[in-house]
Amino acid sequence: MKHTFPLIAVIALALIAWIGSAIPGMQYLFGVAVPYAALLLFISGFCWRVLYWAKSPVPFRIPTTCGQGYSMPWVKRDKFEAPVSTGEVLGRMFMEIVFFRSLWRNTKASIKPGPELTYSATRWLWLFGILFHYSMLVILLRHFRLFVGSELFFVSALEYLDGFTLNPTPELSLYVTDALILVGLLALLARRFLIKTVNYISLANDYFPLFLLIGIALTGILMRYFLRSGMDIVAIKQLAVGLTTFHPVINPNIASVFYVHLFLVSCLLAYFPFSKLMHMGGVFLSPTRNLANDSRMRRHINPWNPDIRPHSYASYEDEFRADMIEQGIPVEKELPQG
Template structure:
């Protein structure tokens, strides 16, 4: 069921868009209202999550360390595995964000007959993970040409480089293939690997199906339903959305609305899902903190402001009770006034 529900949800989103745009007047709703709402949810949710993480206190120094930390001068430090200053932390973060260093170092443990436990390198996850993420980045950059006029040089350069092989007509972009391959591997890994399949939930499969739906509808528009798609009308709508002067024409096909609706669903879902690791990696204390707990004192922000209570103050507060219970005190009770002594005698 954890496969069927996410898949059915994506199919339902496609059908809602395909059927909804057939209703007169609903093209404006799917082409203008939904994109604005999705972008507002994406920006608002993204900023809220980052702000919430940023203000969360970190009670302990908890950087991930997998190597020799800074110690005596004649002991070699592993500066990436146990960084002790800001520049080393930045270097480790850079490799993690742009090269997925932790996935490259990934190993798998396997028990063979004997029993014998072995640790083996597992680079497939790193390869297809980086393949998917960079393909998705290139696709996003390529699509910027739809929102800009004139098209910036960087966007044109990326587009030319992506179609460098010049396969087919229209030219096939390399990232169209690598994006789908990366998604299929990440999905297949959750099916084939019993350990990953056991811990996978519906919310792990839904973004995969959603991204596959976005990629599939985009490929359909470019290679199979090209005659039904008016690229000029789509660009007019895209530029209008950016300039807050959207224009809907009857030339826009239903498959484009399905593609756009899936993209909007992805944007709206993004801040509330595990996809937020894109922003969360910058806020992770296990990565962005230096391993300098013995050099710099880390103040726990959760510690309350405790006022010290000396023993002399404690005795002043409870001296009478302590004497009554026979507990020795450093100071006796002060002599009572003469009037109080006469009243007690009477």
């Protein structure tokens, strides 16, 4: 049931928006009130989580290393996998955030007849992760044209690079990322179903964001390619610009599927700071990634340790001599007579 309940929850959220937006007067709730509340919760929750992590003490240097560390000058070392300077750490973080370097190095252990323990690369996971994350980034950037009054140059360039014309309707472009994001999400979902070890450790909060993202992608594709004739793009852009300028205008011509799409996006924003999706902000604060591997080069003193006064054995025995003698523990000095 750990995957059934999240699916039912996403379907229920979509039905709530579909039915609710059809009720006269409820369009303001789903088109204005809910998005504002979700955005406020997203920003405040995101900042709270990041500040909470930033204040957490990191008393030890615990960078993850998987390459030759710094030793003798003539020994070739791996600067990305065992960085010892700030510049090398920044390079490692760049490779991790932009190219998912650690996911590229991910391996799978399996036991073959013999028995023989073998390791193999799982680069397909890196590929589908890249497809999903970069497709979502491009889609988010493309959506900027809905929130500004004029076209932005980089948005127009992205649309040109991302899309190609469908015949016989040259005015309708098919965006590659609309297909790639679904491929990436479905592959990541199939991984949790088909791989027994991953399925075993997966929880409901692993499936819910996947189903929610798939729902957002499907409703967006429906509006773009299948229900386009019934969509009032001008009214939608008027509402989006109004939300940005805090003067939202609800047009009765907006179809219910748009409110379903917007409501699912709002649910994702509200859920984001309290889920595993916060790895987007947490990766910058991970001590396994953002610390230099220089424990052997300089001494790190924990600043949170309290000052401890020296306590010699002689003073310890003076304090507990009577109890030690009573328990039969040898002492260097006997109790004074009388």
